Amino acid sequence: MDPTTTFCPNVACPARGQTGQGNIGIHSCKDKRFICTECHKTFSATKGTAFYRLRTSAETVSLVVTLLAHGCPLQAIVVAFGYDERTVAGWVARAGAQGQAVQEHLVEQPRDLGQVQADEIRVKKQGGIVWMALAMMVCTRLWLGGEVSEQRDMPLIPDGLVSSIRAIRETFRDPVHTGTGGRPQLRPWRHVLLAQVVKRSERRRVVETERRMVDGTPARVETLRRRSQGEGVINTAYIERLNATFRERLASLTRRGRALARRTLTLQHGMYLIGTVSNFCTPHASLAQAGGKTTPAMAAGITDHCWSVRELLSYHVPPPRWTPPKQRGRPSHALKRLIERWCGDHG
Numbered sequence: 625m626d627p628t629t630t631f632c633p634n635v636a637c638p639a640r641g642q643t644g645q646g647n648i649g650i651h652s653c654k655d656k657r658f659i660c661t662e663c664h665k666t667f668s669a670t671k672g673t674a675f676y677r678l679r680t681s682a683e684t685v686s687l688v689v690t691l692l693a694h695g696c697p698l699q700a701i702v703v704a705f706g707y708d709e710r711t712v713a714g715w716v717a718r719a720g721a722q723g724q725a726v727q728e729h730l731v732e733q734p735r736d737l738g739q740v741q742a743d744e745i746r747v748k749k750q751g752g753i754v755w756m757a758l759a760m761m762v763c764t765r766l767w768l769g770g771e772v773s774e775q776r777d778m779p780l781i782p783d784g785l786v787s788s789i790r791a792i793r794e795t796f797r798d799p800v801h802t803g804t805g806g807r808p809q810l811r812p813w814r815h816v817l818l819a820q821v822v823k824r825s826e827r828r829r830v831v832e833t834e835r836r837m838v839d840g841t842p843a844r845v846e847t848l849r850r851r852s853q854g855e856g857v858i859n860t861a862y863i864e865r866l867n868a869t870f871r872e873r874l875a876s877l878t879r880r881g882r883a884l885a886r887r888t889l890t891l892q893h894g895m896y897l898i899g900t901v902s903n904f905c906t907p908h909a910s911l912a913q914a915g916g917k918t919t920p921a922m923a924a925g926i927t928d929h930c931w932s933v934r935e936l937l938s939y940h941v942p943p944p945r946w947t948p949p950k951q952r953g954r955p956s957h958a959l960k961r962l963i964e965r966w967c968g969d970h971g
């Protein structure tokens with residue numbers, strides 16, 4: 625237990641989310657609890673992680689989640705370990721929620737993306753199919769994020785998919801802070817070039833591939849693409865490999881599972897689990913540098929080492945920084961005296 629790397633998770637505390645301020649002490653080694661001297665609240669060392677209030681050991685849960693994240697069928701886990709299917713489903717949900725928090729905190733931040741590839745995959749679940757859109761940064765193989773949808777946004781048109789282009793245009797926007805408060809307006813990125821690859825299939829084989837420009841000129845795309853990825857035409861090779869990984873691993877997560885497969889939320893948890901394990905815990909052969917294994921998160925400069933799944937599940941995502949409430953008018957002297965009288969002794 626290290627108080628110097630721990631922060632107060634209490635959202636009502638002014639020191640919340642900050643490390644190295646000296647406000648955290650050890651409350652109990654036996655119960656693994658810290659105390660914050662700012663708000664005087666104690667909290668469990670696992671608060672804010674996937675292991676919070678779990679009865680099963682972190683080792684066991686990490687092992688099971690590692691297997692699931694790599695495509696081991698849920699039924700195999702149930703049989704091999706003797707856990708109830710709902711228990712394992714609960715761990716998947718925790719791991720997925722944790723993955724989402726880590727992804728939002730560490731990956732979904734402004735960065736220079738270079739070439740991004742995005743695609744939609746069709747995922748079977750009990751009672752129908754859903755669509756999952758995935759995006760990745762090509763040069764680091766970083767999974768940037770995804771969306772699960774019961775339906776494609778717009779009806780499929782024969783020679784291309786309008787909805788995915790609209791989705792991309794809506795995704796790549798920056799908040800514009802106007803200083804007037806409220807939600808910032810979103811402004812589309814200016815230097816985005818969009819190329820679309822449309823594949824027409826017959827009996828599961830691609831019979832025709834068409835490349836078209838949506839924004840920008842072909843020459844400009846070609847220049848940028850060459851700079852980021854060497855030879856070849858506009859391609860979808862990287863996202864297709866990622867799609868295959870997600871499709872295969874999600875299939876084993878949702879196959880036959882009564883507790884799991886029914887809900888779209890389960891697929892979202894599965895997506896975050898698979899995506900963050902790929903980003904943080906999986907060295908990619910194509911990223912290998914001299915003398916080291918490199919994960920996409922390392923290639924993107926987010927971390928300096930390959931994480932274990934246990935590390936991913938126990939990463940503490942800090943709450944947003946505390947900001948002092950806006951003062952509306954000046955408190956009257958009477959109010960000030962009242963506050964001093966009632967609260968002065970307590971600091």
Ligand SMILES: [Zn+2]
Binds near residue numbers: 632633637
């Ligand atoms: Zn506190």
